[in-house]
Amino acid sequence: MPLTPEQVREHIPFLEKYVYLDNGATTPVPLPVQEAMSAYYNEYLANVERGAYSVAHEAHERFERARENAAKLLLGCEPGEFVFTRNLTHASNIVAYALEHPLLTTKDGTFTLSEPLVDWKSGGKKNIVGTMLEHHSNTMPWLRLAHHVGAEYRVVRPSNDMVLSPDDLLEAVDGNTRFVAFQHVSNVLGSIHPVREITRALKEAYPDIMVFIDGSQGPGHLPVDVKDIGCDFYGFSGHKGPLGPQGTGGLYIRKEVGERMDPMEVGGGMMADVTLEGYTVRTDAVGRRFDAGTPNIPGMIGLGRAAEYVAKDIGMDRIDERERHLAQRLIGRIKDLPGVKIYGPENPEHRGGVVTFTIEGWLCHDVSNALDDGWRILTRSGHHCCLPLARWLGTIDRYGGTTRASMGYYNMEREVDLLAEALESLTGG
C-alpha cells in the first residue's frame, strides 16, 4: 500500500510545529531517509572505491546502489549516465565547464586536447538560447559561457499562459544555435513545460543542438523519463522533490556526450592513470568521471533511499496529483480576495504545486513575515533567484517580488485552508 500523506507526516516530525509551504526551496528529510544515512555512520563507515577491506566493499556497494536507485527511479536512466552533484547549480556548472573546455586526457602517451564538444569558432557567430523564466542557476552559467566563447545569449518568452511551447523555442533557434537550456517546472510560476515535445522539436529541426533541462522542481514532484524526453543533460536537486538530504542532487548526461566531456574537477577517484606528464580520465562509467575526491557518501546514500521513498513507497503519480490538487484548492480560495494577484498558468493541467501571489499595497516579505508570525505558515518571498523574471513580471519595484506557497505530498487541505484564511485576514476579504 502506498504511504498516505498522514503516514508520511509521521516520518517528518517538523511538520507538527509548522505549516511548511516552502517545499520549492528545500524539503524536509523523512526519518527512513535519515535512518539510511545514520546506518552508514554507525554500521559500515568507510570511503568508497578506496579500501580493500570488507566494510569498504559494503560502503562502495551501497553507494553504487544509491546511484542506481537515484538514476533509475528519479530520472529513468542508467547509473553509468548519472552524476551525483551537490545540487542543481553544481550540475549546470559541470555542463557549462565542459562546453567551454575540451576534454584533456592522455592519448597515445601524449597529454592531448580532444575535439571540443561544441565548435564555437568556425562559421558565423554561435548562440545559446535560454528563457525568461529561468532560475539564476540556469542562467548565470550560460551567460558566463556565452561571454567566454563569444556566443550570443538569446532569451525566449512564453507566448501563452506562462508555459513554454515548442514553437516559442523554435522561433529563437537557428543553424548557429549550439545549446539550449530551459526548465522543466518553474519554481516561481508553477508552469510545467512540455519538455519532451520541446526537446524533440528542437532536435528534429537542428540535430546538433544540445539540450539542458533544469529539473530542480521536477523529479519527486512528477514522473521523469529522460530517455523519453531525449535531452542531453537533465539536472535536479536531491533536496527538493525527492526528499533527499540537503547538499545532494544529480545530473543525467547522455552517454555519447559524457564520454567527450572534460570534468570540472580533477583529482582522486576520477582518473584511470596519472604520471608526472599527464593523466587519463576514467572511461568505464561517465558518472564516475565527475566524482573527484571523496564524495558526500551519506548524502548520496540518503538520496538513494529518498528515491525509493518517493518513487516506490509513495509513487510519483500520486505526489503529482496531490500537489496539483492542493495548489488548485488554494487558488480557488484566494483568487478573488481583494488585491490578490496570482501568477502562472491559468490552465490547471499546466500547473504543479506552486502558487505565487502578490497583494496590492503589501511588500511580499511583509506578507511572508505576517504568515509566519501570526499563523506559523512558512512561505518564501522575494525574487526566488529569478531576478530577470521578477523584473519582467514587474513585481520587484511594486511588491519587492512575490510570495510563494509551494506544496508537498504531506501538506494537508487544512493547511492550505489556513493559509487562505490568513490571507483573508490580511486583505480584509
Next chain:
Amino acid sequence: MTRVMSDEEAEEYILAMLREAREPLLTREIEERMHRMDGQCPDSSVRFLNRLRLQGKIKGKLSIERRGWIWWVERE
C-alpha cells in the same frame, strides 16, 4: 547599482532612523530611505529587520491598516 551595507552599518543606520522617526516606520519606508543613500540591507530588509527584532534591538508588528510590518525603537 545599490551598495550592500555591512551588518553593523545597516544596524546603526536603522537604529538611528527609527530613533529619529516620530511614528513607527513601514518596511517599505525603511527600504526607501536606505535606497536614497544608495544602501541596501545585507539580507532582504524584512529578514534583517526581523533579526533585529528577535535580538530585542527593535520592535516590530504587523499593521493591517498600514498594509505591512511597522518597526520602532522603545524610547528610554
